[in-house]
Amino acid sequence: MTIRWLSSIDSTNSEALRHLEDYPSGTVLAAYEQTAGRGQRGNTWFTEPGKNLTFSIVLKFPEGCLPASGVHWLNYLISDAVASFLQEQGSVPQVKWPNDVYVGRKKICGVLIENILQGSSVAASVIGVGVNVNQIVFPQLANATSLALCTGKEMALEPALERLVALFEEHLPLLFDEKRRESLIESYSALLFQKGVRARYRDLLTGEEFSGVIEGVEADGRLRIREGKRLRYYRFKEVGYIL
């Protein structure tokens, strides 16, 4: 993979999507400053310039190689890579399904994956990642933390990104190996926030609140929550945490 650092850009995801033809598969666009960082659900991703990792990985797939129904494997891969990176640095991350990374009850990383589909397969993916590294103060974000706040150490951004990208690259071949990629279910499930703990959730399709225990994820990307004898399965945006 090739990392390209930009001094300032609106959003690394927007830049990658705007000029997708110019960026070969495996390009990583990283920015010291994002002026219009984008988050999930149309939110803005705020981050102090020069303090954190904000980058997008461009991947392109030959036709039929990654079905649209398999995009969750990308999520498992990047969440695993971010978590491994944070563990190496001495923090204890968990993944709040589907792809927020938490330390304790605070968010340290967000992921925004945007896919270009061609028929029923994925032609390209832009995996946008924001990891809070050296930011200490988060105005108006009571829920945020950073590696520096968790470990008490600052870290240079360039080697941090190199290591994180190397971890992602190491496991990328699993994406195309149907048998071996099942191992990602285990590793990703093991990271899940509130796994094995009774907690309250909301079924976003019916509005119903219930108490259940997250058990893990399925090969098709669904989250499995046990409510007594009943197993509930949820896709992205179908269930919410009540914290």
Ligand code: BTN
């Ligand atoms: C979230 O809402 O949790 C997702 C945040 C994703 C932020 C990253 S920062 C790099 C990339 N470029 C963007 O504009 N967004 C993603």
